Amino acid sequence: MTRFVLGRLGGALLVLLVLSLAVYALFYVAPGDPARLACGERCNPAQIAQVREQLGLNDSVVVQYLHFLQGLLAGRDYSGGAAVLHCDAPCLGFSYQNDRQVTELLLERLPATFSLALGALVIWLVVGVGTGLLSALRRGGATERVLTVLTLAATGTPVFILGLLLLMAVCAYLQWLPFPTYVPFGEDAEQWAWNLLLPWITLGVFESAKYARITRSSTLETLAEDHIRTFRAYGVGERALVTRHAVRGAVAPVIALSAVDFGTMIGGAVLTESLFGIPGLGKTLIDGVRVVDLPVVVGVVLAIGTAVVIAGAVADLLYAVADRRVTLS
Amino acid sequence: MSDLLVDVRDLVVDFPVGGPGAYVRAVDGVSFTMGPGHALGIVGESGSGKSTVAAALLGLHRGTGTRLGGTVRVAGTDVGGASAAELRRLRGATAAMVFQDPLSSLDPYYAVGDQIAEVYRVHAAVSRRAARARAVSVLDRVGIPDAVRRSRARPHEFSGGMRQRALIAMALVCEPRLLIADEPTTALDVTVQAQILDLLHGLRREEGLGLLLVTHDVGVAAESVDELLVMRDGHAVERGPVAEVLAGPADPYTRALLAAVPRLDAPRKPRPSRETATTAAGVAGVAGGDGAEVPVVEALGLRREFGRGKRRVTAVGGVSLAVRAGETLGVVGESGSGKSTLGRMLVGLLEPSSGRVRHAGDEARGIPAGVQMVFQDPVSSLNPRRSVGESIADPLRAAGERDEAAIRARALALLERVGLEPGHYDRYPHEFSGGQRQRVGIARALAPRPRLIVCDEPVSALDVTTQAQVTALLAELQQELGIALVFIAHDLAVVRQVSDRVAVMRSGEIVEEGPVDEVYDRPAHPYTRQLLDAVPVLDPELAAARRHRAVGPS
Numbered sequence: 001m002t003r004f005v006l007g008r009l010g011g012a013l014l015v016l017l018v019l020s021l022a023v024y025a026l027f028y029v030a031p032g033d034p035a036r037l038a039c040g041e042r043c044n045p046a047q048i049a050q051v052r053e054q055l056g057l058n059d060s061v062v063v064q065y066l067h068f069l070q071g072l073l074a075g076r077d078y079s080g081g082a083a084v085l086h087c088d089a090p091c092l093g094f095s096y097q098n099d100r101q102v103t104e105l106l107l108e109r110l111p112a113t114f115s116l117a118l119g120a121l122v123i124w125l126v127v128g129v130g131t132g133l134l135s136a137l138r139r140g141g142a143t144e145r146v147l148t149v150l151t152l153a154a155t156g157t158p159v160f161i162l163g164l165l166l167l168m169a170v171c172a173y174l175q176w177l178p179f180p181t182y183v184p185f186g187e188d189a190e191q192w193a194w195n196l197l198l199p200w201i202t203l204g205v206f207e208s209a210k211y212a213r214i215t216r217s218s219t220l221e222t223l224a225e226d227h228i229r230t231f232r233a234y235g236v237g238e239r240a241l242v243t244r245h246a247v248r249g250a251v252a253p254v255i256a257l258s259a260v261d262f263g264t265m266i267g268g269a270v271l272t273e274s275l276f277g278i279p280g281l282g283k284t285l286i287d288g289v290r291v292v293d294l295p296v297v298v299g300v301v302l303a304i305g306t307a308v309v310i311a312g313a314v315a316d317l318l319y320a321v322a323d324r325r326v327t328l329s
Numbered sequence: 330m331s332d333l334l335v336d337v338r339d340l341v342v343d344f345p346v347g348g349p350g351a352y353v354r355a356v357d358g359v360s361f362t363m364g365p366g367h368a369l370g371i372v373g374e375s376g377s378g379k380s381t382v383a384a385a386l387l388g389l390h391r392g393t394g395t396r397l398g399g400t401v402r403v404a405g406t407d408v409g410g411a412s413a414a415e416l417r418r419l420r421g422a423t424a425a426m427v428f429q430d431p432l433s434s435l436d437p438y439y440a441v442g443d444q445i446a447e448v449y450r451v452h453a454a455v456s457r458r459a460a461r462a463r464a465v466s467v468l469d470r471v472g473i474p475d476a477v478r479r480s481r482a483r484p485h486e487f488s489g490g491m492r493q494r495a496l497i498a499m500a501l502v503c504e505p506r507l508l509i510a511d512e513p514t515t516a517l518d519v520t521v522q523a524q525i526l527d528l529l530h531g532l533r534r535e536e537g538l539g540l541l542l543v544t545h546d547v548g549v550a551a552e553s554v555d556e557l558l559v560m561r562d563g564h565a566v567e568r569g570p571v572a573e574v575l576a577g578p579a580d581p582y583t584r585a586l587l588a589a590v591p592r593l594d595a596p597r598k599p600r601p602s603r604e605t606a607t608t609a610a611g612v613a614g615v616a617g618g619d620g621a622e623v624p625v626v627e628a629l630g631l632r633r634e635f636g637r638g639k640r641r642v643t644a645v646g647g648v649s650l651a652v653r654a655g656e657t658l659g660v661v662g663e664s665g666s667g668k669s670t671l672g673r674m675l676v677g678l679l680e681p682s683s684g685r686v687r688h689a690g691d692e693a694r695g696i697p698a699g700v701q702m703v704f705q706d707p708v709s710s711l712n713p714r715r716s717v718g719e720s721i722a723d724p725l726r727a728a729g730e731r732d733e734a735a736i737r738a739r740a741l742a743l744l745e746r747v748g749l750e751p752g753h754y755d756r757y758p759h760e761f762s763g764g765q766r767q768r769v770g771i772a773r774a775l776a777p778r779p780r781l782i783v784c785d786e787p788v789s790a791l792d793v794t795t796q797a798q799v800t801a802l803l804a805e806l807q808q809e810l811g812i813a814l815v816f817i818a819h820d821l822a823v824v825r826q827v828s829d830r831v832a833v834m835r836s837g838e839i840v841e842e843g844p845v846d847e848v849y850d851r852p853a854h855p856y857t858r859q860l861l862d863a864v865p866v867l868d869p870e871l872a873a874a875r876r877h878r879a880v881g882p883s
Contacts, residue, residue, distance in 0.1 A: 225433065226428065226430060226433035226434050227433060227434055227436045227437070229389070229428070230426075230428060230435065230436075230496075230499075231444075231447075231448070232389065232420075233387055233389055233420055233421070233425075233426045233428075234420055234421035234425065234426075234448040234451065234499065235416075235417035235419070235421040235422065235448075235451050235452060236417075236448065236451050237417065237451075240451075244447075245436050
């Protein structure tokens, strides 16, 4: 167990190192001079040279990358002329836009994204898995056909269409809710939930369709297995067969996929975040890309990578708990 | 009539196939009855409809689109007309079924004891705790040691024999009047099989259970039942007391079936090859020693371990052997004895941890040309998306043959040689029966003109009559082409039939090795004797006597 955790940790660090190398290369393939970008539109050549010196852009590529790693692990100082800017570990540099530390920026944006992903996770686990189970239980009946149509419809509706429709119906037409604005959980938990309700539903319903399909098919697959026949031959009823025995077959794929989806959602719910104006990581990434704010882009990508890697490790752990035949090694 | 435990009249079962209204008849007008406490064996080859009859007794075809005709009554309940609730009451409480594969027949996610308790609670209004206690007591009854602790284990933590015991415990938990056992010992080793059969026998005697035993193995039935029903193509061809059917089969099919069963007590057909020459050479028959030629394959101190650290298991621990041209070495042993691992090392599919394999005197790396393998499962060892002709041609291409016309000609000739038609070249594996597929497997092995073929359980997935045909083909080919054969099998009777010499393996080591007649008639090692004793015999009286002897002293 301990060995598994340590092993996974080592693997995760390796993945992140490779990822950091890859995104760091972005600085050099991205068009434009980083110093000019960092300095701003109205800089004269002398100022640009000063910024270049301050950011260490005159060093060789390898030295720059090592400095970047050093910043991540131990923090670093940017000294240019008189001013010395200190950046604590984990240091990802300063945003070109507002000279704020990227780390600080990420920490500020993370709770919103996390709130969004968590709510969506709850919805797809309840609605998605529930729908899948129900259609497995009622296979061949009218219920299943209706559910299949609904699932298909949800799969085929892009997130931004669903979100827009919800906004229009609930906020504009029916006026049940005000247009959502993000309220941090720490400030007002109730408002936090009310304002995130629509984004949760939007994202959750979209994902639920996928989970309904997986749950249904893996449950049906398990229902065809020999041990189900055994219990049927011993007089166990259909409902108990599905809810007690067949559902176990669906647990593993749902766990594995949920963890990955949750991880990706930390950085990937861009459309939903933009649509509902949630100040999350996805929105930060898009904004950063738009203005070529390289340190921010690198920071967000690293953060997303970390989330996915952690989610994967958690999935493996849960997998072993769900199925005792799996041994961690 | 109501005192009959089972009353089946004119049972007809049609399975739906493909399009609407299309059916295939699996059981065609079978009738039989069975009194309480009696034991009836239904024997037949695969596809004879025997398992379908067993499933029909519990109404397991309901809701699958299967069409049933005739009447089935079990303990007075009309299975065809019973309501869903009545049927559930019948299942498990009155008649309980033991399935073939004990691993896949239990839910892998729950503890064995919990699964048995669940079945008990379906039929008895008791608390969870009481059901659990009951589960432990039946596990104890079927001979699971330390039942309290073991009841908390999951199926994968049990051995094959223990799993089958657990399934029997599940069948017993509601004290049914009828036990339906569908191939209960087919997945088990011969010694474990003997234990399970003894257990079933004891349960019958002590609990007054009726037993309906479905099996392809006439020997298993001979040991366990009073009456025999022989099925073929959905019909009952013969029925009568077991001793009478076995001693004087009336139907020609029954006669053919019995004749095909490999036996330990029948005189052995003399093998045409050079038994005497190889006996003298023995294991250490290395080139030069007594002027004999170099063995086709020679293993020297072969070891193979799997896993690392604490999990390290020795699958094969220091095995030496030699096989000469035209000779068959049989390797017998129970599952886990390392016989398949040994076979894979001989052909080079697996690197030995230590020790050497010499082919015709040369030490080879990788898979040497001239060494081929025939695998156990003829279904999964052929690529389903490749025509059988292509499959046979593959090893030729692998050997470097480039002339397509020559390849095709050779494949066609091989198809004919193994008893198939050249016209089968473009057909796909699913269009063939199990026996035909194994012929394709043999043709594929013959393609590159090997000196040695290692057959890993080549006939254990086949019916007895097909088994006899395939072993005969192998013997014929060997005589004609002078190939050396290594024949790996768990079935001692089959090995006796086909081998010149036999090696008995246990826990990765050869415990006894020698000419077939010597090992079978005068086994030197106690383990060999134990194995031989466990083989079912086709004589109910002998079986009863042996059981009495085994039970007697205790």
